[in-house]
Amino acid sequence: MDKRIFATIFATIIAVILAGQILAYVPLYHSSADAWRNDDCSIGYSVDTNASSVYTASLFGGVDTYSIERVLIYYDPEYPAHHSDKYLEDKIMLTVSELRLRNSPETTVVNAEYTKETLLHEIESGTYRTALLMMTGVFPDTIYNGTADSPIVNWLKGGGVLYWLGDIIGTYVACRGESILSQQYGYGEVFFGSPDCVIASGKINYASDPSPDSDVASSLGISYNITTFGINTRYLEQYISIGYTKDGYDSLVLTKFHSGEGMIAIFGGDASSDAAPTLAQTVCSMVNYSTSLIHTERGTITMGTACGLIQDTGGTVCIYICIGTPLVTYARSFNIGKA
Amino acid sequence: MVGVLAGRYVYEHVAGMLARPLAIILISGLAVRVIVIPLFSFDYDLSFWVATGQGLEGGRDIYETSYYWYTPIWGYIISITTGFGNLLGMSIPGEMFSELVSSSEAATIMNTTITTIAANILYKTPLLIIDLITAWVLHGIVKHMTGNDKKAALAFGLWFLCPLVIWSSSVACMFDSLSAMFALFAFLFLIKGNYILSGSAFALAVSTKIFPFCMTLIILAYIISKHRNDIQTAIMSVVRFIASGLTILFAIYLPVILKGSLSRSFEFFYSRSASVSSSSFDLIAMLTDISYNQIIRFAPILMISLILVGLWMYKSNSDERDRNLIMATVMSFTIMFIWPPTPTYPVVMIPFLALAITICERRDLVWSWIFFSAIMVLAAFSIFHLQLLYTVAAYTDFLDLGSLLSSISDNSEIFALLETIFRYLEFLPGLSVVLILCSGRRKRILEMHIREESASG
Numbered sequence: 001m002d003k004r005i006f007a008t009i010f011a012t013i014i015a016v017i018l019a020g021q022i023l024a025y026v027p028l029y030h031s032s033a034d035a036w037r038n039d040d041c042s043i044g045y046s047v048d049t050n051a052s053s054v055y056t057a058s059l060f061g062g063v064d065t066y067s068i069e070r071v072l073i074y075y076d077p078e079y080p081a082h083h084s085d086k087y088l089e090d091k092i093m094l095t096v097s098e099l100r101l102r103n104s105p106e107t108t109v110v111n112a113e114y115t116k117e118t119l120l121h122e123i124e125s126g127t128y129r130t131a132l133l134m135m136t137g138v139f140p141d142t143i144y145n146g147t148a149d150s151p152i153v154n155w156l157k158g159g160g161v162l163y164w165l166g167d168i169i170g171t172y173v174a175c176r177g178e179s180i181l182s183q184q185y186g187y188g189e190v191f192f193g194s195p196d197c198v199i200a201s202g203k204i205n206y207a208s209d210p211s212p213d214s215d216v217a218s219s220l221g222i223s224y225n226i227t228t229f230g231i232n233t234r235y236l237e238q239y240i241s242i243g244y245t246k247d248g249y250d251s252l253v254l255t256k257f258h259s260g261e262g263m264i265a266i267f268g269g270d271a272s273s274d275a276a277p278t279l280a281q282t283v284c285s286m287v288n289y290s291t292s293l294i295h296t297e298r299g300t301i302t303m304g305t306a307c308g309l310i311q312d313t314g315g316t317v318c319i320y321i322c323i324g325t326p327l328v329t330y331a332r333s334f335n336i337g338k339a
Numbered sequence: 340m341v342g343v344l345a346g347r348y349v350y351e352h353v354a355g356m357l358a359r360p361l362a363i364i365l366i367s368g369l370a371v372r373v374i375v376i377p378l379f380s381f382d383y384d385l386s387f388w389v390a391t392g393q394g395l396e397g398g399r400d401i402y403e404t405s406y407y408w409y410t411p412i413w414g415y416i417i418s419i420t421t422g423f424g425n426l427l428g429m430s431i432p433g434e435m436f437s438e439l440v441s442s443s444e445a446a447t448i449m450n451t452t453i454t455t456i457a458a459n460i461l462y463k464t465p466l467l468i469i470d471l472i473t474a475w476v477l478h479g480i481v482k483h484m485t486g487n488d489k490k491a492a493l494a495f496g497l498w499f500l501c502p503l504v505i506w507s508s509s510v511a512c513m514f515d516s517l518s519a520m521f522a523l524f525a526f527l528f529l530i531k532g533n534y535i536l537s538g539s540a541f542a543l544a545v546s547t548k549i550f551p552f553c554m555t556l557i558i559l560a561y562i563i564s565k566h567r568n569d570i571q572t573a574i575m576s577v578v579r580f581i582a583s584g585l586t587i588l589f590a591i592y593l594p595v596i597l598k599g600s601l602s603r604s605f606e607f608f609y610s611r612s613a614s615v616s617s618s619s620f621d622l623i624a625m626l627t628d629i630s631y632n633q634i635i636r637f638a639p640i641l642m643i644s645l646i647l648v649g650l651w652m653y654k655s656n657s658d659e660r661d662r663n664l665i666m667a668t669v670m671s672f673t674i675m676f677i678w679p680p681t682p683t684y685p686v687v688m689i690p691f692l693a694l695a696i697t698i699c700e701r702r703d704l705v706w707s708w709i710f711f712s713a714i715m716v717l718a719a720f721s722i723f724h725l726q727l728l729y730t731v732a733a734y735t736d737f738l739d740l741g742s743l744l745s746s747i748s749d750n751s752e753i754f755a756l757l758e759t760i761f762r763y764l765e766f767l768p769g770l771s772v773v774l775i776l777c778s779g780r781r782k783r784i785l786e787m788h789i790r791e792e793s794a795s796g
Contacts, residue, residue, distance in 0.1 A: 003531055006476065010524050010536060013472075014543075018590065020415030023422055025594040029396045051396045052430045094405050101397045208442040223435050225446040246442060273405040274447045300430040326435045326452045327390050327404070329397035 031330035098280035112140035128159035137166025146184035157260030165267035193258035194235035207246030226269030392421030408606035466508035497693035515686035542584030556649030718761035
């Protein structure tokens with residue numbers, strides 16, 4: 001047995017591992033996309049990547065309702081929540097990372113006071129450009145006091161966009177420095193103009209029947225089936241449901257605020273690692289309660305560029321380009337105005 | 340004429356080579372893997388490797404996607420594998436199938452993704468290479484210690500044809516064999532007296548999968564025992580062993596530490612520890628629903644056993660020291676895997692079992708090898724059962740995914756029953772090692788008495 005041969009092989013294995021280390025920590029991959037409207041009312045797009053991957057280009061109509069310029073994620077360790085700080089920080093960091101690779105609008109993690117100031121500022125100015133992500137399952141008392149005259153409710157009336165997950169919306173309110181959450185009733189009336197049974201009880205539940213708007217979900221690669229805090233769409237007027245449904249409760253619903261211009265997106269589950277990509281995909285694709293899928297197409301790229309052409313009606317549309325399956329490695333949405 | 344002669348020479352030469360046991364074993368092992376690797380797969384682990392690779396394509400590191408929570412070594416291999424996949428034009432590593440969304444669990448990448456044939460080949464190929472290197476090192480060690488080609492070929496086969504190894508590397512795509520390979524390198528360099536390389540290999544083995552940690556005491560006992568007449572050399576040898584291990588770990592972990600992902604890289608270990616520490620011992624629960632949380636309650640007994648094995652190792656004389664190191668390693672792993680929570684964990688023990696059978700002449704341990712091979716694979720199969728055919732059903736015309744899912748649903752009670760039965764049968768392989776070693780010891784004591792009596796009488 002020649003010891004040198006084994007030592008050489010061992011050294012080679014270490015060299016391979018260290019090469020892998022470099023590949024893992026030096027960003028080697030880059031992707032980009034572009035989209036435009038041609039004179040003949042068709043939408044052109046191009047996708048470029050130095051990886052080998054699948055891309056999806058989805059054209060959505062009914063997207064001119066909101067113009068989101070920034071995303072705020074609420075998190076304040078001084079306020080109690082359903083999960084530990086470590087857990088929430090972990091999931092929020094993951095969500096930020098998922099949002100960034102989808103070229104989200106400017107994303108910031110904000111505390112209770114800043115959230116209140118932002119909402120009040122938008123209410124005063126009458127311009128609603130912010131999407132608020134509530135992942136803690138509780139509202140801080142700075143924006144919600146259990147009544148319809150709270151900053152969050154007034155903001156939704158005016159046109160704010162709220163993405164909610166983690167518990168029954170409006171049931172728990174957190175006060176600074178206190179460890180116990182105060183429980184509120186009547187959330188159904190405040191947020192949906194309906195009885196409190198509009199949201200499922202919180203018993204862990206999963207659904208397997210696709211919701212009515214599963215075409216939008218499948219074009220986005222969304223597969224979200226938790227209905228623990230799912231919403232009963234029977235009480236809603238304008239909405240799309242892009243998850244799964246069970247016993248009347250849907251796992252992922254985007255609905256117009258019942259007494260105003262805003263939108264609430266209700267996720268039936270918790271802030272978890274698996275929820276983060278779905279949340280980011282929903283936010284960045286800019287889908288809302290009036291979105292409809294016009295066309296979707298898919299292709300493959302091997303370290304190069306792919307181009308495509310989609311015919312449309314000439315109205316305001318959004319084209320959302322995604323690279324990668326089963327995980328998204330890059331995505332970008334393009335709002336394209338009327339021809 | 341020359342052509343005919345050349346052809347005959349080549350034919351005879353190749354035929355001669357192929358007739359050798361080693362070539363037959365090698366070809367058989369490769370043939371089985373060539374069939375198994377692309378077609379049989381389940382996505383419990385593989386979908387995570389795919390997702391980790393895609394995270395890298397998205398400009399994130401191995402931990403940022405939250406689909407990887409092991410130590411970084413296998414993650415680094417995934418990054419190279421993903422790079423090769425891109426160069427080879429593999430655009431679809433897997434797809435999510437809505438048919439797999441069920442009302443009994445959350446739809447995650449783990450339970451709704453089916454990897455493609457290309458991804459199965461791509462991510463399992465490094466493990467095939469690792470299996471081959473391990474087999475070759477085993478062959479080299481046995482050849483060196485016995486000088487016997489047949490024994491060396493047998494050791495090669497006991498690893499390369501072991502169904503548990505094939506399952507772990509070529510079906511489950513789990514990297515236990517990587518840890519086994521490093522543990523074997525650590526053993527090889529240790530008996531050769533190269534403590535720097537041995538320490539490095541051992542550190543890599545432990546940081547790939549934690550299980551070889553149970554070898555620590557016996558390795559230290561081996562080094563000290565070997566140099567017990569020169570305490571300074573003994574101390575320096577131990578220092579070299581530990582320092583080289585820490586150095587390689589520092590090099591491997593440097594970017595992980597700098598990026599603040601250190602705690603995540605140990606999540607695999609401490610998430611299980613946390614669940615264990617939060618549970619309480621319950622004999623009834625152990626009898627009705629066995630779990631590692633129950634078995635770990637016997638940790639003090641296991642620790643004492645490991646210390647006793649270490650003491651036995653220390654007392655070895657120079658003639659038996661290397662062989663005793665093999666047996667002590669087998670014993671330590673047996674203590675560790677008396678009931679493995681996951682059937683593939685004992686893969687790391689198989690090379691040492693092969694060494695015990697071939698070098699230490701413990702042929703009766705072949706029974707334990709058979710038990711490990713059969714029971715662990717059947718236990719794993721009872722968990723994943725027909726899911727193994729997902730890739731075939733999703734990407735070929737041989738099977739229909741809907742029909743396959745119906746079959747799984749129809750037979751779910753049978754699979755659940757089999758899983759429960761095999762969870763208890765997982766005690767058998769470890770117990771067989773204990774029984775065989777005990778009976779072997781009694782037999783040897785009896786033989787010694789007979790020899791002594793006949794010599795005196």
